[in-house]
Amino acid sequence: MASKTTKSKAAKSTKKAKSTTAKAAASTTKKSTTTKAASTTKKTATTKAANSNGKAVESKAASRNGNGKATTQKSTEATAQAAQNGGSAINIGIEDGKRQAIADGLSRVLADSYTLYLKTHNFHWNVTGPMFQTLHLMFEAQYTELALAVDMVAERIRALGYPAPATYSEYAKLTSIEETPGVPKAKEMIKLLVEGQEAVVRTARSVFPAADEVNDEPTADLLTQRMQVHEKNAWMLRSLLEE
Ligand SMILES: [Fe+2]
Numbered sequence: 333m334a335s336k337t338t339k340s341k342a343a344k345s346t347k348k349a350k351s352t353t354a355k356a357a358a359s360t361t362k363k364s365t366t367t368k369a370a371s372t373t374k375k376t377a378t379t380k381a382a383n384s385n386g387k388a389v390e391s392k393a394a395s396r397n398g399n400g401k402a403t404t405q406k407s408t409e410a411t412a413q414a415a416q417n418g419g420s421a422i423n424i425g426i427e428d429g430k431r432q433a434i435a436d437g438l439s440r441v442l443a444d445s446y447t448l449y450l451k452t453h454n455f456h457w458n459v460t461g462p463m464f465q466t467l468h469l470m471f472e473a474q475y476t477e478l479a480l481a482v483d484m485v486a487e488r489i490r491a492l493g494y495p496a497p498a499t500y501s502e503y504a505k506l507t508s509i510e511e512t513p514g515v516p517k518a519k520e521m522i523k524l525l526v527e528g529q530e531a532v533v534r535t536a537r538s539v540f541p542a543a544d545e546v547n548d549e550p551t552a553d554l555l556t557q558r559m560q561v562h563e564k565n566a567w568m569l570r571s572l573l574e575e
Pocket residue numbers: 456472
């Protein structure tokens with residue numbers, strides 16, 4: 333039995349306690365002996381308490397049981413923050429207001445990306461003329477990439493603790509790209525897509541200061557990737573318009 337429990341990182345990290353910890357861990361539910369117990373979250377870090385005596389392994393179970401003594405001050409703070417955040421306590425080193433500013437900016441990037449996705453798909457369907465094959469395929473590559481990109485942007489917003497806008501009405505309010513009524517000629521489609529690609533770049537660039545200010549590297553990385561893609565797409569589309 334003891335050998336089983338040594339599988340868990342929790343048991344590994346508590347060599348000093350050895351058999352005592354093993355017994356304590358073994359006596360708890362399976363969950364507490366899994367690697368989840370050894371996860372890096374501060375809540376589960378209280379498994380350290382199990383090193384000193386067998387009573388421990390109190391963290392989650394004790395909290396759930398309403399044992400006030402076992403609830404650490406940090407978990408109280410986390411609970412208060414969780415209440416403010418509507419249930420999700422986030423402590424990634426960026427204060428709430430700053431995270432919100434970044435999430436708002438990313439929401440505009442998302443709205444631009446989704447609007448450009450639809451416009452590009454529209455033109456893929458409706459383009460005509462001697463350049464049909466070239467444009468039909470080029471637009472397909474671009475909207476396919478955008479379909480994946482919107483997921484990345486939306487999930488970054490979620491990781492920052494905010495809801496990702498996901499309705500046409502929200503996108504219409506947030507985007508800097510205008511819808512195109514009717515079916516333009518092929519050359520006009522290209523022009524409109526150059527403008528759309530450039531619009532996403534400008535929006536993404538405008539979010540950088542907020543991300544930089546708080547060393548939000550994951551957001552900065554995402555924005556960099558998006559700007560690279562859209563600047564390249566704009567160049568390729570623009571090239572089609574040159575004589
Ligand atoms: Fe298609």
